[in-house]
Amino acid sequence: MSLERVIAKTAAETTLAAQFAALRSAAPSVQREAAFRRFEQSGLPTRRVESWHYTDLRAALVSAAPIAAAPAAAAIEAARGMLASLARIGASRVALVDGHYVAALSDAPPSGVAIFPVTPDTPPLGDADPVLALNVALAQGGCALTFEAGADAPLVEIVHIFTPGAEAVYSRLAITLGAAAQAKVVERFVGAGAQAQRNVSTWIDVAKDAKASHVVSIEDEAGVHVESQVVSLAEGAALDAFGLIAGGALARRQIFATLAGERARIGLGGLSLVDGRRHADTTLEVIHAAPNGESREFYRHIVADEGVGVYQGKVIVRQYAQKTDGGMKSQAILLSPNASMNNKPELEILADDVVCGHGATVGALDPEQIFYLQARGLPRREAEAMVLEAFGAEAIARVADPKIDEVLSGAMRAWLARRAGMEST
Amino acid sequence: MLQVKNLSVEIKGKPILEGLNLTVQTGQVAAIMGPNGSGKSTLSYVIAGKPDYAVTSGEILLDGENLLELEPDARATRGVFLAFQYPIEIPGVATMTFLKAALNAQRRARGEADLTTPDFMRAVRGAAQSLKIDPEMLKRPLNVGFSGGEKKRMEVLQMALLTPKLAVLDETDSGLDIDALRIVAEGVNALRDPKRSFLIITHYQRLLEYIKPDVVHVMAKGSIVKSGGPELALELERNGYRDYASEAA
Numbered sequence: 001m002s003l004e005r006v007i008a009k010t011a012a013e014t015t016l017a018a019q020f021a022a023l024r025s026a027a028p029s030v031q032r033e034a035a036f037r038r039f040e041q042s043g044l045p046t047r048r049v050e051s052w053h054y055t056d057l058r059a060a061l062v063s064a065a066p067i068a069a070a071p072a073a074a075a076i077e078a079a080r081g082m083l084a085s086l087a088r089i090g091a092s093r094v095a096l097v098d099g100h101y102v103a104a105l106s107d108a109p110p111s112g113v114a115i116f117p118v119t120p121d122t123p124p125l126g127d128a129d130p131v132l133a134l135n136v137a138l139a140q141g142g143c144a145l146t147f148e149a150g151a152d153a154p155l156v157e158i159v160h161i162f163t164p165g166a167e168a169v170y171s172r173l174a175i176t177l178g179a180a181a182q183a184k185v186v187e188r189f190v191g192a193g194a195q196a197q198r199n200v201s202t203w204i205d206v207a208k209d210a211k212a213s214h215v216v217s218i219e220d221e222a223g224v225h226v227e228s229q230v231v232s233l234a235e236g237a238a239l240d241a242f243g244l245i246a247g248g249a250l251a252r253r254q255i256f257a258t259l260a261g262e263r264a265r266i267g268l269g270g271l272s273l274v275d276g277r278r279h280a281d282t283t284l285e286v287i288h289a290a291p292n293g294e295s296r297e298f299y300r301h302i303v304a305d306e307g308v309g310v311y312q313g314k315v316i317v318r319q320y321a322q323k324t325d326g327g328m329k330s331q332a333i334l335l336s337p338n339a340s341m342n343n344k345p346e347l348e349i350l351a352d353d354v355v356c357g358h359g360a361t362v363g364a365l366d367p368e369q370i371f372y373l374q375a376r377g378l379p380r381r382e383a384e385a386m387v388l389e390a391f392g393a394e395a396i397a398r399v400a401d402p403k404i405d406e407v408l409s410g411a412m413r414a415w416l417a418r419r420a421g422m423e424s425t
Numbered sequence: 426m427l428q429v430k431n432l433s434v435e436i437k438g439k440p441i442l443e444g445l446n447l448t449v450q451t452g453q454v455a456a457i458m459g460p461n462g463s464g465k466s467t468l469s470y471v472i473a474g475k476p477d478y479a480v481t482s483g484e485i486l487l488d489g490e491n492l493l494e495l496e497p498d499a500r501a502t503r504g505v506f507l508a509f510q511y512p513i514e515i516p517g518v519a520t521m522t523f524l525k526a527a528l529n530a531q532r533r534a535r536g537e538a539d540l541t542t543p544d545f546m547r548a549v550r551g552a553a554q555s556l557k558i559d560p561e562m563l564k565r566p567l568n569v570g571f572s573g574g575e576k577k578r579m580e581v582l583q584m585a586l587l588t589p590k591l592a593v594l595d596e597t598d599s600g601l602d603i604d605a606l607r608i609v610a611e612g613v614n615a616l617r618d619p620k621r622s623f624l625i626i627t628h629y630q631r632l633l634e635y636i637k638p639d640v641v642h643v644m645a646k647g648s649i650v651k652s653g654g655p656e657l658a659l660e661l662e663r664n665g666y667r668d669y670a671s672e673a674a
Binding site (some may be wrong): 093194367368369370371373374375376377378379380383386387389390391393 | 496516
């Protein structure tokens with residue numbers, strides 16, 4: 001008798017296999033082959049997979065949409081228009097249209113930075129997760145950003161544009177910092193609608209004493225947005241990262257970070273704004289693999305209507321990672337009795353000389369605060385928006401750059417205004 | 426003019442106010458004194474419109490309009506101001522931002538244009554100066570980390586900016602040292618106006634040495650049991666509340 005359960009392939013999985021077969025015959029790649037085999041071993045994740053317990057992708061992805069082709073002239077023109085209407089954050093802008101790097105829409109990289117398209121054979125930093133493996137197997141485009149050793153580069157803004165005709169996009173981004181380099185990268189996701197299926201990955205490889213800042217802003221409304229970040233930090237390296245989820249029917253951000261060198265430091269933060277029947281999942285796995293590392297996680301979630309928020313933060317301290325200093329906080333406000341939040345911090349500590357703490361809270365708006373503000377003349381909706389904006393702003397405040405702050409705060413205010421407007425009708 | 430008529434209020438089925446009647450004339454400064462548990466704070470909250478209180482009978486009229494039918498913000502717009510006994514901390518909201526939002530929300534509700542930033546700044550600076558509020562404090566999150574005295578001064582600052590018709594001060598003297606008390610009282614006295622009514626709720630006579638009331642009401646067991654002139658406060662100071670407490674027992 002075999003204990004192995006054979007799960008029938010879903011329609012989506014069957015389509016994915018056919019899509020992979022077509023890619024394989026067009027452009028064979030050892031790496032893709034291996035990644036797809038890894039994906040096939042588990043298939044689309046279900047609730048049975050612990051790290052996907054609160055997000056049943058297998059059930060949510062009823063069918064796999066056709067993969068978007070490299071953008072033709074019409075798509076590039078559409079993207080040009082969308083870029084023009086989007087206020088710039090940094091001096092240097094890079095455009096990925098339907099997952100493909102488009103040099104014609106991108107600025108020349110700043111000095112000390114090289115940009116080139118990734119190929120299926122660009123080696124990944126990791127692909128243990130099935131959805132990440134699928135990304136590696138199916139990605140056709142993307143770009144690599146390399147910061148020279150010692151470079152102190154200005155902000156690079158990467159705009160992921162989904163054009164109107166596109167359905168499924170798989171793309172990769174590889175950010176590499178040489179020793180003692182300093183890099184700031186913002187990724188913005190725009191243009192996707194309900195039909196959009198997006199599976200993107202970002203590798204961030206930070207060499208000795210280099211410092212990276214990375215911000216993601218999901219501003220559009222993809223049907224499925226799955227994003228994987230794989231981070232590796234060498235000795236004395238640091239990453240400060242932030243993610244805003246302001247839209248999308250199903251959004252999942254998963255971050256796999258390894259503090260590989262001594263004295264590495266990571267600061268992760270985010271804000272999720274979830275209304276309607278949206279689902280927003282942030283799942284972290286931070287591994288302290290060397291001594292004297294420091295990790296901080298600070299996440300906030302506002303969940304309204306029938307929205308579902310998920311936070312899973314796992315910090316693993318390996319046996320030899322002594323003197324690790326870890327601190328995690330995840331706080332949620334629920335705005336309706338039908339909203340839900342799954343808030344799960346997890347510590348797995350194998351070293352004996354560490355300082356690690358975590359806190360997770362889920363609560364409602366404080367009626368005393370709302371009454372106080374109303375008693376001063378603010379209508380209820382405005383009073384709520386003021387308290388919520390302050391709650392979100394404390395998360396955004398972790399992003400030190402005022403220009404980025406402005407974009408994130410603007411997206412938050414738009415969300416709050418939309419929510420207030422929807423409820424009053 | 427404030428008229429409270431036959432007001433009965435319960436919290437979770439427990440009666441707190443029972444058939445309370447009270448009139449505060451326009452321009453009058455009225456004090457309410459009473460032992461702990463007599464329902465003084467409940468009265469102030471019910472006037473301001475705090476949820477969780479069930480009004481089982483009566484009405485509260487401000488210039489003839491029944492406040493009980495209005496949301497707290499609508500009451501504020503009509504000119505009701507409650508200086509809280511325990512001002513609420515609002516993390517992440519700069520005091521200045523809050524002041525401007527409150528002022529403009531009230532102006533908008535009355536059909537007036539928003540204040541320009543220079544006009545707003547002038548008004549706030551002037552009021553802050555007379556209350557000895559450090560302008561740096563206005564940049565900090567509202568009431569967060571403020572001392573008891575700072576919080577109370579901030580309440581009076583808000584009162585000065587919002588120019589209410591009816592100011593209700595709930596135990597504004599509690600937790601204040603003598604210097605802070607004097608500053609707060611001076612701030613309140615500066616706002617005395619023939620068009621403004623004050624309802625000053627206090628447990629001790631001390632505050633009334635600085636803010637001279639026109640009338641003093643004694644509250645016990647959820648209603649007004651005695652009314653008189655300022656001399657009534659002195660009598661209470663001498664004899665305590667034992668006469669009224671026994672009534673309540």
